[in-house]
Amino acid sequence: MLTNRVKELRARFNLTQGDLADKVGVTRQTIVSLEKGSYTPSLLLAMNIAEVFEMPIERIFSKEEKNK
Numbered sequence: 523m524l525t526n527r528v529k530e531l532r533a534r535f536n537l538t539q540g541d542l543a544d545k546v547g548v549t550r551q552t553i554v555s556l557e558k559g560s561y562t563p564s565l566l567l568a569m570n571i572a573e574v575f576e577m578p579i580e581r582i583f584s585k586e587e588k589n590k
Contacts, residue, residue: 523586529557531575531582546570 532542532553539553546567555561563571563583572579 524562524583525586526556526583528571528582535575542574545574
């Protein structure tokens with residue numbers, strides 16, 4: 523499962539869901555789903571989000587490890 527810090531970073535950068543959606547070329551609903559964890563972004567979308575927040579993709583998105 524993929525986890526992300528989009529909601530946290532969006533708040534830190536003082537962006538609304540609509541603002542972020544406009545910057546990365548998706549709908550606000552896509553951002554809502556992404557923040558809820560019910561949507562896995564394409565690589566291009568993840569790269570665009572990383573560009574907006576000016577940080578590596580790995581600092582925004584991470585793979586949740588399964589318990590062994």
